[in-house]
Amino acid sequence: MSVAALPHVRGKLTESAPLAPLVWFKSGGAAQWLFEPKDEEDLVTFLRELDPDVPVMALGLGSNMIVRDGGVPGVVVRLGKAFAKIDKVDDVTLRCGGGASGILVSSTARDAGIAGLEFLRGIPGTVGGFVRMNGGAYGREVQDILVEARVVLRDGTVETWPLDKLGYTYRHSEVPPGATVVEATFRGTPGHPEAIGSEMDAIARAREESQPLRSRTGGSTFKNPPGHKAWVLVDAAGCRGLTMGDAQVSEKHCNFLLNLGSATSADIEALGEEVRRRVLESSGITLEWEIQRIGRE
Incomplete structure (x- = not known):
């Protein structure tokens, strides 16, 4: 698949892009193509015009993934800073880009006095990844806080899925292969930033003590x-x-x-x-x- 066969993009498109530096294990082969879209419109247009037979997968922080040594055929989509924005919807609700990390979401919630999102401090991934897999830690899961998710399907169609459409079970959702979660809305409860921060610190300490985080x-x-x-x-x-x-x-x-x-x-x-x-x-x-x-x- 030559670059001439791919749709024009405004973001960055890299051929034979090594994935090992982008995943936690630091092993594995290259992506046939790595696409880092400039914004949602860039992603939508690209997917709409891309040959439907070309496989597509989204990559977040690469924390919960083994990339096999033969590499990944097709296109790997990686959401950058343009997809890491977080907006406060109301006193207990945040709208978060799919590229935002769990640490960023939980810290933003803390500063806004929104409790219930502290557990995201313990999930080493991005919104797109933990929404897709119903990520969880310390007794809570994404399904406990999710209101809705904005999903770009493989054909470029953009849909907003309410919680019940995601069909959550343990570490699983109905988000189809080739789709990319570009935004999610989370709802917590009113809380005090100091108490929320203390809970987040306790989660961070527990992870440090029990898990090989520096490996x-x-x-x-x-x-x-x-x-x-x-x-x-x-x-x-x-x-x-x-x-x-x-x-x-x-x-x-x-x-x-x-x-x-x-x-x-x-x-x-x-x-x-x-x-x-x-x-x-x-x-x-x-x-x-x-x-x-x-x-x-």
């Missing part, structure tokens, strides 16, 4: 099965510290995989599959991946 990791690897904690099952299967190549199950929190330096994405994914095999053997429970795995092996 090359991908966040929580497996979903918690009903009635169980994934890390407990992984630990009970004897997988804490298990290595494969330069990939390791974290000794600090064994639902996290680490790239110790030179692990390939194949190493990381193979280690995850070995953990799943051992957990099934020891407990009879099949762990489901929470981390998204994309691209060609």
